[in-house]
Structures are given as structure tokens and as C-alpha cells.
Amino acid sequence: MSSLPEPVTAGGEDHAVTGVPRPWFAVAVAVLAQTLVLLDNTILNIALDTLADPVRGLGASSAELAWAVASYSLVFAAGGFAGGALADRYGPRRVLIGGLLVLAGSATVAAFSVNATELIVTRAFMGAGGALITPATLAVVSRHPPAAARTRAIAIWASSGGVAVALGPVAGGLLLSHFHWGAIFLLNLPVAAVCLAGVVKLVPELLYAGRRVLDPAGLALSMLGMGSLVYGIIEGGGRPGWTSPLTIVPVLAGVALLVTFVLVQRGRERPGFDVRLFAAPRFSGGTVALLLLFFGLAGQLFYCAFYLQGVRGLSPLAAGAVMTAAAGGIVTGNQLSPAVCKLLTVRWATVAGICVAAATFGAYLFFGPGTPVAWIVLMLLVQGAGIGAVVAPMTAEMMAALPAGHTGAGAAINAATRPVGSTLGVAVLGSILAAGYRTAILPALADLPPSARDRVLDSAESARSVAVVLGRPGLAAAANDAYLHAMSVAAIWTLGLSLAGVLPVIACFRPRK
Incomplete structure (x- = not known):
């Protein structure tokens, strides 16, 4: 690799400030900001039904709702590289402030959207704010704490994902029960204000002597x-x-x-984003493993939500409460991961975590209309623990493999694996789910009128609605059976593709000499 910039301790605009007197306060601010970014990616799910209502919401179509969810992840993933490069060029502190301002401003506009198109566009701008915030926060937690405490700091940062998964559905359900749907976006304002105050007071500059040229x-x-x-x-x-x-x-x-x-x-001699970072085996192998892990997680949570609310008949708030078990497991796994890695090494601890998570993805093969909710909660708890045991040590190893002056670029790639993997998981596994459902529901369509047949083929949710209108409870039962069949097919693919993540870990995380 070519010579890369390193931080220095002397004064001056281009120099890093080291010896931070209160590094854990800076970590706390970064973790809160990252939690806000991830919360915005989960809280909308609980409001989709309201937004589809022409009276209570915007009367959005299913396609418009899909894009309202996807536009955030799309821009977040696409803009992550730019966010990392900007963090390397101007320092994570300045980029973090800019990202919080963009996120808060666009969330305010989103709260008062008058149609679905406006909501989609403003959600995209919120994703741009998140793309600036995430690599900046990871750069802060990777460099400000003392070297001996950085793995613990990254474990705490990684726990923000579990916190967001837990808070998103519950906070959204509570706000929708008492306020206009725009309240789920206005929640960003007080949290962003606290983060901005914390960044100004507690996060020092971290600049590099050879500041990277923008490209x-x-x-x-x-x-x-x-x-x-x-x-x-x-x-x-x-x-x-x-x-x-x-x-x-x-x-x-x-x-x-x-x-x-x-x-x-x-x-280029000094590229804006050095793709040669992938020459580090731990960095490249960790990227592939995390991509596949979040592929499985997002796809599984997608069909789990429909299973809980559709087949099991739980309310959105109750389904969200059940799914918080995964968040609790993620936080627990994050915090236990340093001790587990000392016992098993990072290589085998992460292999074990991936295998545990993959086994819970395969557990959907045994779920039916009468599966006890307690078993589902236990499965999600174990699943979260397995994922949490992987994310923190994997992230720490990936960031440790990078030169200090390129933590922003590395953080951008690390952060992009989550939305890219999640988008792939929902798209691919959602497509498998839809195809499996359409194949299984066909025998129940023989005596339906054409308009009703098309709606039943769209989704199990539409089929249940048609069953109520036509007074045919047997059609609803057939839709549930078809969905369970489709979920089993998707679970097999989720299990296999997630297990493939152990291969790059075994190959790239060999013990250091």
C-alpha cells in the first residue's frame, strides 16, 4: 500500500487532537447519534398501515410505501462512501455536525409531507444525513478512546443497532396512538439537538496532517x-x-x-477512496461476512413481521414488542463478545455466532399458526445474541486493519454493508417469498372473480381483505397456509446464504504470527 496520512499531536488546523480528557463522553455522543440514524430506519415500518389510510395518513399505495422505506436505505448506502471521504478530509466532528443538521431538517419536512412523493424525497434526504453521520461516529469511537478500550467502545457503538431495533416499533406505536403520524419524524428534533450540543462540547477535532484531496x-x-x-x-x-x-x-x-x-x-497516486484497503484480508473478509449476515437478518425480519401480524393476528405494537427480543439479544451479544473472543479467538467466536444466527433463520421451517409466542421470543433472543457476538469483534478487527488516516473510508464501507446487505436480503428473499406464495395460493383461486383473483395473488394481506369482503373464511385460511409454505422456502434460502458467511471468516481471520 502507498504511504497514507497519520495523525500528529502538534497544534494546527491539520493536526489531530489526542489525549482526549473524557473520551467516553465523546463515545456516548457518537453512539446516541448512530442510534438516531438506525432508529429512522426502523420506526417507519410500524406507520405503514396508517400512511396507507386516506383519512389518517396519505393514502399511499403499496409501491409508494415500499419506496418510502427503500429511499432511506438507498441513499444511505450510496452516500456512505462520500460520507467516509468527507470525514477523512474535514474530520469526523465537522461531518457529524453537518449530518445531524441535514437529518433534523429533512425529518421536519417529512413530518409535514402532503403526499407520498414528498415523503419519499424527504426520506432520501434523511438517508443522506445518515450517510454523513455513520462513518463519522465510527471514526470517533475507533480513535478517541485509549487503544486498550477501543474494542469495548466499538461493541457499545454496535449495540446501537439493537437499541434502534427495540425502540423503533415500540416508540412508533406509542406516538401513533396519541399523535399525528408526523410525530415519528419530529422525534428526531430533540434527539438531534442533544447530539449537536454533545458534539460541540465533548467531541474534539480529529484531523490528519496529510488531509486527503477530495475526488x-x-x-x-x-x-x-x-x-x-x-x-x-x-x-x-x-x-x-x-x-x-x-x-x-x-x-x-x-x-x-x-x-x-x-x-x-x-x-491514482492519492485516490479519494483507496480501494486497496480491500487488500487487507481481515477487512475484505469481514465485509463479505457482515454483508451476508445482514442479508439474512433483514430478510428474516421482513417475513417475520408479516407472520406475526398476518398469520398470528398480532397488532403492530404487539408484534413490535415480540421483535424487541432480537434487540435484547444483540445488545447482550455485543457486550459478551470481548470475553467470548478471548476464550475462542475472534475467528471461531464469529463463526459460532454466524452458525447460531443461521440456525434461528432455519427455525422458521417449524413455525405454524399455533406456534407459542414464547418460542418465537426465545428464538429471536438467541438470534440477536448470535448476531451481536459477530458484529462488534468483526467491526473492531476490520477497523484495526486500516491506517489511521483512512478510518473514515473504512467506516463508510463497514457502515454500507448493513444497508446494502439489508436491501439485498429484503429484495431477494422478498421475491422468493412472493413467488412461493403465488404458487401455493393458486388452487384457492378457481371460483373467484378476476378482480378478486388478482388481489389475492398480490399478497396474503390482500387475500385476507378479500376474504372479509366476500365472506369466505376459507380463503383467509388458504392464504395463511400459502404464506407459511412461502416462509419455509424463504427460510431455507436464508439459512444457506447466511451460513456462507463462515467461509470468508475462516479464510481471512487466521491467527496473526
């Missing part, structure tokens, strides 16, 4: 490439399907743009 062309290629790829994946999971030009063209264009980006960056 607008390279950033544009990375953002357009990632955006086009993710867009195509989202379309593939929807009505157009994987063989549609609406899917194939953007996916191929995204791949071509990303390949061009890599070639351009490799040819």
Missing part, C-alpha cells in the same frame, strides 16, 4: 454505481421481477460504474 468524479461514480445497483435490486424484488429490463439494466449499469470507479481509483 468529486470518484465520489459521483461510487454514488451513481451503488445507487443504480441498489435500485435494480429493489425493482427485482418488486412487481417487475428479476428478468425485467427495469431490473437488469440498472444492475448492469451499477456494476459497470462501480468497476469503472475501482479502475479509476487504482490508477
Whole structure:
């Protein structure tokens, strides 16, 4: 690798401030900001039913709701590389302040959206704010604490995902019970204000003697490439399907743009984003493993939500309460991971965590209409513990493999694995789920009118609605059976693809000499 900038301790604008007197206060601010970013990615799910209502919400269609959810992750993933480069160029403190301002401002506009299109656009701007915040927060927790405490700091940072998973559905349900739906976005304002005050008071500058030159062309290629790829994946999971030009063209264009980006960056002496960071086996192997893990997690949580609310008949708030078990497990696994790694080594601790999580993904093969809720809670708790045991040590190892001056770029890649993996998981596994449902429900459509048949084919939720209108409880039962069949098929794919994550861990995390 070429020579990379390192922080120095002398005074001056281009120098890092070291010897932070209260590093854990800076970590606390970074963790709170990261929790806010992830909360915005989970809290909307509980409000989708309200937003679809023309009286209580916006009367949004199912496609519009899908894009309201996806636009955040799409821009978050595409903009993460730019956020990391900006953090390296201007320092994580300044980028963190900018990201919080963008997030708070766009959330305010989203709260007062008058139609679904406006909501989709403002959610995209919220994703841009998150793309600035996440790599900056990881750079803070990776560099400010003493070296001996950094693994613990990253474990706490990684726990923010579990906290967000727990708070999102519950906080959203409580707000929707008492206020207008826009309250779920206005929640950002007081939290962002606390974070901004904390950054100003408690987070010092962390700049580098050789501040990296911005590369607008390279950033544009990375953002357009990632955006086009993710867009195509989202379309593939929807009505157009994987063989549609609406899917194939953007996916191929995204791949071509990303390949061009890599070639351009490799040819520069001081690239805006050094793709040679992937030459570090632990960094590249960890990226693949985390991508596959979040692929399985997001896809599984997607069909779990429909299972709990559709097949089991739980309210959104009750379903959210059940799913908080996964969050509790993630936090527990994060905190126990340092001790487990000392006992088993990082390599085998993460392999064990992936295997535990994959086993819980496969547990859906045994779920039916009468499975006790307590078993589901236990499964989600164990699942979260397995995932938590992987994320913290994996992230710490990946960041430790990077030169100090490139923590922002490395943090951007690390952060991008989550939304990219999640988007892939929902798109691919959602497509498998839909295809399995349509195949299984066909025998129940024989004597239905054409308009009702089309609605029943759309989803199990639509089938239950048609069953109520037509007074045919047997159709609702058939929809539940078809969904359970589809969920079993999706669970097999989730199990297999998630287990594939152990291969890069075994290959790349060999003991250091």
C-alpha cells in the first residue's frame, strides 16, 4: 500500500487532537447519534398501515410505501462512501455536525409531507444525513478512546443497532396512538439537538496532517454505481421481477460504474477512496461476512413481521414488542463478545455466532399458526445474541486493519454493508417469498372473480381483505397456509446464504504470527 496520512499531536488546523480528557463522553455522543440514524430506519415500518389510510395518513399505495422505506436505505448506502471521504478530509466532528443538521431538517419536512412523493424525497434526504453521520461516529469511537478500550467502545457503538431495533416499533406505536403520524419524524428534533450540543462540547477535532484531496468524479461514480445497483435490486424484488429490463439494466449499469470507479481509483497516486484497503484480508473478509449476515437478518425480519401480524393476528405494537427480543439479544451479544473472543479467538467466536444466527433463520421451517409466542421470543433472543457476538469483534478487527488516516473510508464501507446487505436480503428473499406464495395460493383461486383473483395473488394481506369482503373464511385460511409454505422456502434460502458467511471468516481471520 502507498504511504497514507497519520495523525500528529502538534497544534494546527491539520493536526489531530489526542489525549482526549473524557473520551467516553465523546463515545456516548457518537453512539446516541448512530442510534438516531438506525432508529429512522426502523420506526417507519410500524406507520405503514396508517400512511396507507386516506383519512389518517396519505393514502399511499403499496409501491409508494415500499419506496418510502427503500429511499432511506438507498441513499444511505450510496452516500456512505462520500460520507467516509468527507470525514477523512474535514474530520469526523465537522461531518457529524453537518449530518445531524441535514437529518433534523429533512425529518421536519417529512413530518409535514402532503403526499407520498414528498415523503419519499424527504426520506432520501434523511438517508443522506445518515450517510454523513455513520462513518463519522465510527471514526470517533475507533480513535478517541485509549487503544486498550477501543474494542469495548466499538461493541457499545454496535449495540446501537439493537437499541434502534427495540425502540423503533415500540416508540412508533406509542406516538401513533396519541399523535399525528408526523410525530415519528419530529422525534428526531430533540434527539438531534442533544447530539449537536454533545458534539460541540465533548467531541474534539480529529484531523490528519496529510488531509486527503477530495475526488468529486470518484465520489459521483461510487454514488451513481451503488445507487443504480441498489435500485435494480429493489425493482427485482418488486412487481417487475428479476428478468425485467427495469431490473437488469440498472444492475448492469451499477456494476459497470462501480468497476469503472475501482479502475479509476487504482490508477491514482492519492485516490479519494483507496480501494486497496480491500487488500487487507481481515477487512475484505469481514465485509463479505457482515454483508451476508445482514442479508439474512433483514430478510428474516421482513417475513417475520408479516407472520406475526398476518398469520398470528398480532397488532403492530404487539408484534413490535415480540421483535424487541432480537434487540435484547444483540445488545447482550455485543457486550459478551470481548470475553467470548478471548476464550475462542475472534475467528471461531464469529463463526459460532454466524452458525447460531443461521440456525434461528432455519427455525422458521417449524413455525405454524399455533406456534407459542414464547418460542418465537426465545428464538429471536438467541438470534440477536448470535448476531451481536459477530458484529462488534468483526467491526473492531476490520477497523484495526486500516491506517489511521483512512478510518473514515473504512467506516463508510463497514457502515454500507448493513444497508446494502439489508436491501439485498429484503429484495431477494422478498421475491422468493412472493413467488412461493403465488404458487401455493393458486388452487384457492378457481371460483373467484378476476378482480378478486388478482388481489389475492398480490399478497396474503390482500387475500385476507378479500376474504372479509366476500365472506369466505376459507380463503383467509388458504392464504395463511400459502404464506407459511412461502416462509419455509424463504427460510431455507436464508439459512444457506447466511451460513456462507463462515467461509470468508475462516479464510481471512487466521491467527496473526
